[in-house]
Amino acid sequence: MFTLKRTHTCGALRASDAGQTVNLNGWVEAVRDQGSVAFLVLRDRYGQTQVVFRKDFDEALLKRAQSLRAEFVVAVRGVVKARAAEAMRKEQPTGEIEVEAKQLEILNEAAVPPFEVSEHVQVSDETRLKYRYLDLRRKPMQRNMITRHKVLAAFRESMDRQGFLDLDTPVLIKNTPGGARNFLVPSRLWEGQFFALAESPQIFKQLFQVAGMDRYFQVCKCFRDEDLRADRQPEFTQFDLEMSFVDESDVQAAVEDAVANVFKKVLGVELKRPFPKMTYAEAMDKYGSDKPDIRFGLHLVDVSELARTSSFRVFSEAVAGGGIVKGLCVPGGGGMSRKEIDDLTTLVKGVGAKGLVWLKGEGGTLGGSSAKNFKPEELAAIREKMGAKDGDILFFVADEKGRCKVALGGLRTHLGAKLKLIKEGTWEPFWVVEFPMFEEGPEGKPQAKHHVFTSPKPEDLDLLEKEPLKVRARAYDLVLNGVELGGGSIRIHRKDVQRRVLAVIGLDESNIREKFGFMLDAFDYGAPPHGGIALGVDRFVMLLLGLDTIRDVIPYPKTQKGQCLMQNAPSGVIQRQLDELHIRLKQPPQETKM
RNA sequence: GGGGGCGUAGCUCAAUUGGCUAGAGCAUCGGAUUGUCGAUCCGAAGGUUGCGGGUUCGACCCCCGUCGCCCUCGCCA
Structure with missing residues (x-):
């Protein structure tokens, strides 16, 4: 029986509705x-409304109300009443009214839930994921999902306004090398052959450009069979876009419009545009990270020149060996205990x-256990260079260039959080640009830092074969609050350049033919200059909500080991399915009841 | 694949050096209650201490193995 279909949601009624007869579900x-007298609080996605049952009004109805238990699904018919002044709850949206019940339908009873469906209760991730549908019923999760929807809606609105076409691309695609490990899908029709689940729509969106679609976008699931982290799931969602006849500034402007629209619609925040830019080299030098959190200072300072001639051999030998010495100055950090410093050393x-050197500003010079290794004039020079005052603490790392920056960058990020240097509630998105095309892979072989379709900067083209590691890419990352929101590039649209880049990463002609032949063929038929970008939706929503894991903004996420605890996936299959797929397991199949 | 943290009542946690009947809050169940709103009060029930083995007179505690959850390095163009 369901006769009392709702006339209002549980968040709708106000004092102005007093006197109305309403149905709530x-x-x-x-x-x-x-x-x-009994008070029933009825809840749905929109809010909560208090329903009153009284003995002197309808004793039988009160009795039934008293039999209700948490999470029962009910329908109520009653009259909206303004509450007496002393019963008002101004802090609750529906706190000025209540509904005096006339009829009650129990639509469904509920077992005692494994945890309280409440925002106050703390539950382990494990229990939450097993009963995700109950977890999602909790107010914080409903808020997260609603925010997720709003983010997607604002993004789509901006894309539509800018003339982008929402086009979809296949999930089942060809297995291609490089980048993330693919999930493989065996083919029943083609014995011994496999599809891969798309790790991104990259190639297809570029071919949309060859096809003359001009502006494409998609909110798209991507799949990567890699280990998980708090901000990484095997299945995640991207805002993906690609456009023709553009350079970097066009793509950035298009994304900025979308990101700014999200901030406006979701948080009511107006972002300053255009977003500032920082080169990769500057990010690494000043922050020791390619996705720095610029909401606080603590810049890395290079003291290699002072270290070169230092009497402290840890410093001078590092420089002599081709390394560098960098430091950072924590204002007022001089009170840090030995234990705290040791913990930072462990971190670094x-x-x-190799280690962490520290000095403290005191008595107009620098002190601390390492100070004895320096001459007084060296200490003065370091103090000067670092801009240190009495009461500050200085940390130094002497190491190979990359390791030094990354280690100190990690220390900087850690200190920013530990010392609460971060201005919360501030949003400073910016672009990191001029990434290197390649990085050194295993055995010193260059590998693409972004991806193999990224265009080199024209002025660096000559270096491609001679000094590939010096070639800069027309790539850009969007960084917000120390999180890489996404990245993109202007693509290669000429076959000759594409061939050269593929050759640099070590693909020979037959490999290129086999893996990317269709792509190069497409470029034979008139590929326009084009570029695009992809943003991580889950990370974006997580950031906006101030959360620290994307699991809380993904409706049905996997565990750290990549399982779905609700479905118990992955699971075994029956022999017949394997036979159809032409697959023989090394171990006999673990059959699951189906 | 490596490092770390955790696993005790339905949920969140406690239990001194290995020692008394393994406790508390919330939830649950029963009772009381005419203005509650994370209601309150009284009472009750609730345990394979993740699982398997070992050491010991005695194990939640120590050892070995195993399973699961979380963080992290590698990995993630």
């Missing part, structure tokens, strides 16, 4: 039983540095 949040070593 929802879940039982609580029954506060006072004996001769964990990122690969």
Whole structure:
């Protein structure tokens, strides 16, 4: 029986509705039983409304209300009443009214839930994921999902306004080398052959440009069979776009419009545009990260020149060996305990540095256990260079160039959080540009830093074969609050350049033919200059909500080991399915009941 | 594949050096209650201490193995 279909949601009624007869549907949040009067709090996605049952009004109805339990699904018919002044709850949206019940339908009973469906209760991730549908019923998760929707809506609105076409691309695609490990899907029709789940729509969106679609976008699932992190899931969502006849500034302007629209619609925040830019080299030099959090200072300072001639051999030998010495100055950090410093040393070593040298500003010079290794005039020069004052603490790492920056960058990020240097509630998106095309892979072989379709800067083309590691790419990353929101590039649109780049990463002609032949063929038929970008939706929503894991903004996420605890996936299959797929397991199949 | 943290009642946690009947809050169940709103009060029930093995007179605690969750390095163009 379901006759009392709702006339209002549980968040709708106000004092101005007093006197109306209404129907409400929802879940039982609580029954506060006072004996001769009982209050039922009814909940749905839109809010909560209090329903009153009284003995002197309808004793039988009160009895039934008292039998309700948490999470029962009910329908109520009643009259909206303004509450007495002393019963008003101004802090609740529906706090000025209540509904006096006339009829009650129990639409469904509910078992006692494994945890309270409440925003106050703390539950382990494990339990939450197993009963995700109950977790999602909790207010914070409903808020997260609603925000997620708003982000997507604002993004799509901007894309539509700018003339982008929402086109979809296949999920089942060809397995291609490089980049993330693919999930493989065996083919029933083609024995021994496999599809891959798309790790991104990259090639297809570029071919849309060859096809003359001009402006394409998609909110798109991507799949990567790599290990998980708090901000990484095997299945995640990207805002993806690609456009023709453009350079970097056009793509950036298009994305900025979308990102700014999201901030405006979701947070009511107006972002300053255009977003500032920082070169990769500057990001690494000043922050020791390619996605620095610029909401606080603590810049890295290079003291290699002072270190070169230093009497402290850790410094001078590092420079002599081709390394560098950099430091950062923590204003007022002089009170840090030995234990705290030791913990920081452990942290820095964990990122690969050999150690951490520290000095404290005191008595107009620098002190601390390492100070004895320096001459007084060296200490003065370091103090000067670092801009240190009495009461500050200085940290130094002497190491190979890359390791030094990354280690100190890690220390900087850690200190920013630990010392609460971050201005919360501020949003400073910016572009990191001029990435190197390649980085050194295993065995010193160059590999693409972004991806193999990224265009080199024209002025660096000559270096492609001679000094590939010096070639800069027409790539850009969008960084916000220390999180890489996404990245993109202007693509190669000429076959000859594409061939050269593929050759640099070590693909020979037959390999190129086999893996990317169709792409190069397409470029034979008139590929326009084009470029694009992809943003991580889950990370974006996480940032906007101030959360620290994307699991809380993904409706049905996987665990750290990549399982779905609700479905118990992955799971075994029956022999017949394997036979159809022409697959023989090394171990006999673990059959699951189906 | 490596490092770290955790696993005790439905949920979140406690239990001194290995020692008394493994406790608390919330939830649940029963009772009381005519203005509650994270209701309150009284009472009750609730345990394979993840699982398997070992050491010991005695194990939540120590050892070995195993399973699961989380963080992290590698990995993620």
